[in-house]
Amino acid sequence: MATATVTKKPRSTRSTIALKLLMAVTGLVFIGYVLLHMYGNLKAFGGQESFDAYAEHLRTIGEPLLPYSGLLWVIRVVLLVSLVLHVYAAYTLWARAGKARTTKYAVTKRVNSTWSSKTMRWGGTALLLFIVFHILHFTLRVVTPGGDSDSPYERLVGSFQIWWVAAIYLLAMAALAMHLRHGTWSAAQTLGLTNTASARRNANLAGYLLAVVIAGGYSLIPVFVLAGVIS
Amino acid sequence: MNLTLKIWRQQNPSDKGGLKTYEVADISEDMSFLEMLDSLNEQLNEIGEEPVAFDHDCREGICGSCALMINGQAHGPEVTTTCQLHMRSFSDGQTITIEPWRADAFPVVKDLVTDRSAFDRIIQAGGYISANTGSAPEANSVPAPREKATRAFNVATCIGCGACVAACPNGSASLFLGAKITHLGELPQGQPERDSRVASMVAQHDAEGFGGCTNIGECTAACPKEIPLDVISQLNKDLRTAIRHGH
Numbered sequence: 410m411a412t413a414t415v416t417k418k419p420r421s422t423r424s425t426i427a428l429k430l431l432m433a434v435t436g437l438v439f440i441g442y443v444l445l446h447m448y449g450n451l452k453a454f455g456g457q458e459s460f461d462a463y464a465e466h467l468r469t470i471g472e473p474l475l476p477y478s479g480l481l482w483v484i485r486v487v488l489l490v491s492l493v494l495h496v497y498a499a500y501t502l503w504a505r506a507g508k509a510r511t512t513k514y515a516v517t518k519r520v521n522s523t524w525s526s527k528t529m530r531w532g533g534t535a536l537l538l539f540i541v542f543h544i545l546h547f548t549l550r551v552v553t554p555g556g557d558s559d560s561p562y563e564r565l566v567g568s569f570q571i572w573w574v575a576a577i578y579l580l581a582m583a584a585l586a587m588h589l590r591h592g593t594w595s596a597a598q599t600l601g602l603t604n605t606a607s608a609r610r611n612a613n614l615a616g617y618l619l620a621v622v623i624a625g626g627y628s629l630i631p632v633f634v635l636a637g638v639i640s
Numbered sequence: 641m642n643l644t645l646k647i648w649r650q651q652n653p654s655d656k657g658g659l660k661t662y663e664v665a666d667i668s669e670d671m672s673f674l675e676m677l678d679s680l681n682e683q684l685n686e687i688g689e690e691p692v693a694f695d696h697d698c699r700e701g702i703c704g705s706c707a708l709m710i711n712g713q714a715h716g717p718e719v720t721t722t723c724q725l726h727m728r729s730f731s732d733g734q735t736i737t738i739e740p741w742r743a744d745a746f747p748v749v750k751d752l753v754t755d756r757s758a759f760d761r762i763i764q765a766g767g768y769i770s771a772n773t774g775s776a777p778e779a780n781s782v783p784a785p786r787e788k789a790t791r792a793f794n795v796a797t798c799i800g801c802g803a804c805v806a807a808c809p810n811g812s813a814s815l816f817l818g819a820k821i822t823h824l825g826e827l828p829q830g831q832p833e834r835d836s837r838v839a840s841m842v843a844q845h846d847a848e849g850f851g852g853c854t855n856i857g858e859c860t861a862a863c864p865k866e867i868p869l870d871v872i873s874q875l876n877k878d879l880r881t882a883i884r885h886g887h
Contacts, residue, residue, distance in 0.1 A: 414765045414840075415847045421839045421887045425812075425852035426879045502810075502852040509811030509851035511744055515646070515659055516737045518712035521861035522809070529854065595855040601877025604870050 425505065426599075428498040433596035435491040435498075440593065440619060442488060443585070447626040453639055454629075457562040464561040496537060503530055525591040525620075532584045539581040569634035578631050586624035590616045641667040641727060644735040645680065647692055650748050657748065659737065669728040673716060674699060674706060676727055677738075693751040699723040701864065704799030707806070708752055709739040714803035714862040721801065721864045741806040745813070745848040758848040759800050759816065765844035766837035767820045769829045782828050792826035795819045797865040807862035810851030815859035817845055818871030821878050838878040839887035 421427060452463045468478045519527075545551040547564065554574050555567030569575045597603050597612035633639045642665045650657030664680050671679070674696050681691035697705040701724040710716035716725045730736060738752060746754040784792075796819075804815035821838050824830035830837070853872055860869045 414761050414844055418840060418843045419846075421842060421879055421883045424842045424879065425846050426842055426876055427883065429852060429876070430880060502854075506810035506812075506851040506854075509744055509849055510742050512742050514709060514712060514739055514742050515648075516709075516712035516739070519809075519858060520713065521857045523856075526854065526856045591855075598855040598869070598873050599853075599876050601873050601875075601880055603873040604877070606868075606870070609870060609873075 425502065428502055429599045431494050432498045432502075433599040435495040436592050436596045438487065438491045439495070440589070440623075442484070443623050443627075447623055450627060450630055453562065453565060454633075457560065460562040460565070461560050492540070499530070499533060523591060525587040525616075526595075528584075528587050529591055529595075532587050535584050536581065536588060539577070539584070542577070543581075565630070566634055566639060569631040572635070575631040575635050579628055582624040582628045585627075586620040589623060590620040592616070593619050641669060641730070641732045643667055643676075643730065643733070646735065646737040647752070648739045648748075649692070649751055650740075652750060653747055659739075667727055669726065671727045672699070673708070673710070673722050673725040673727065693749075693753050695753050696723060702799060704801030707741050707754060707756070707802055709741060709806055711737055714741070714806040715801075715864050719864060719866060721799075724864075741802050743802075743805045743811040743850070745811070745850050746802060746805065754802075756800075756802050758850070759802065759813070761848065762813070762817065762841050762844045763800075763820065766833065766840035767824070769824060769833060771829065784828055788826040792823050795867055795871055796823045798823070798863075798867055799865060801864065803862045803864060804859035804867075805850065807858040808851065808853075809856060809858060810854055812851040812853045812859075813845055813848075814853035814872045814875060815863060815867055815869075817841055818873075818875035819867045822871040822874045825874065825878055834878065835882040835885050835887050838875065839882045842875075842879055 449463055449467070452460045467481055471480050525532075542552070546553070546568070547561075550557055550564075553564070554571050555564055555569070558564050558567065569578070593616035594603075594612045597608075597615070603609045603612050630639065642663070645662045645664060646659045647662060648657060649660045662680060662684075664676065664683065667676050667679065674694070677692060677694060684691050695705040695707055697703040699706075701721045704721070706715075706722035708715065708722045710722065710725075715722045717729050718725050740746075740748050740752045741754045741756075743754075745758040746756050749755050798816060798819035800816060802813075802816070805811060805813045808814075821841065824837065825834055855869070855872070857869050860867060
């Protein structure tokens with residue numbers, strides 16, 4: 410049996426593990442961002458003035474050193490680059506996994522997979538579609554089911570008063586919770602931070618905690634708008 | 641026990657292959673799974689049908705040859721190798737589906753036999769330490785901390801059976817790789833080649849066509865030697881360090 414090994418060794422930065430590292434690091438960028446974004450959203454509980462002032466402050470922050478909306482654009486560029494890399498790595502690895510087993514088993518029995526780990530790829534794709542919708546809705550204001558007021562607060566409340574808009578956002582938060590649950594643990598493992606049983610337990614706990622806090626925190630707003638508390 | 645077996649039959653690597661159904665009767669629950677297959681093959685010999693080809697060697701759970709996917713689980717329902725699996729783990733009248741490992745890096749040779757030399761090539765790429773032969777050095781001159789030595793020993797129990805690849809939804813060999821990387825990386829003798837080892841072995845792993853790891857953990861559940869998932873974390877950490885050192 411031939412046992413030749415690869416003679417010209419590709420660099421480690423081109424390996425599957427490097428792609429995973431890229432996913433882990435960009436994933437951490439997203440975790441940081443969704444935490445900050447959620448904090449801003451919760452300003453909706455402070456009323457229209459508080460919410461709109463926060464939205465305006467995001468544009469004037471850093472002035473006069475930064476131009477108007479300067480910091481926002483820095484964040485947007487970082488997020489866009491992270492998203493492109495995260496999605497590129499995900500679909501490359503997905504395609505690779507497909508090629509690694511072209512003949513499927515007649516019988517399979519998963520014994521150790523969590524539900525969230527099984528939904529990473531399709532759930533991630535759903536989140537990607539949601540992000541496109543979300544930007545068209547609140548940022549670019551191309552899709553305006555809740556009216557196109559210049560007050561971010563009025564756009565927010567107007568949108569979530571429509572049941573199907575609230576439903577889309579709540580479903581997306583369920584998908585985000587699943588993605589964060591496995592993603593946090595997986596990122597810790599990929600970054601090589603889970604070398605002991607207690608570190609593994611902590612990484613899993615962090616996954617559950619972030620999933621509940623982030624998805625739960627975002628969901629409060631459409632739920633309270635539907636309930637009529639925020640109006 | 642009477643059983644219905646659905647077994648993957650494939651004449652040669654280029655044959656399409658398919659599942660074929662067999663009935664076996666009077667199987668003792670004290671038989672090992674391989675003895676049950678032996679008895680099926682005796683039966684097939686008597687009627688002039690070609691016996692089912694399957695890999696086996698030591699039959700005591702240490703060689704890693706008996707690679708069978710049994711009802712969708714690598715090595716069947718118990719945490720052990722197929723040769724150490726007994727028929728008492730099954731019930732009378734049960735239908736058992738037996739398939740070869742499925743991974744394009746492990747092509748089927750015949751029936752249930754796969755070519756797992758991809759693992760040999762991964763080991764050849766870096767799963768060793770370079771040492772001068774001749775008289776052995778004084779053992780106590782190279783102290784190994786007890787914790788590290790224990791971890792190295794625990795993961796050195798990997799027998800390279802390929803159950804991790806068979807169970808992985810991505811067809812990744814990360815648990816096998818991680819076991820070897822951790823085994824040599826924890827010991828003082830493994831330090832000089834630590835970076836080049838992980839870089840070469842990962843490059844070989846990828847070149848063989850194995851998939852990437854998604855940290856699901858099916859591998860560790862299927863592993864007959866119970867290699868823990870933290871070896872994959874160690875593997876990732878070592879590769880990250882090697883990249884930083886210019887590999």
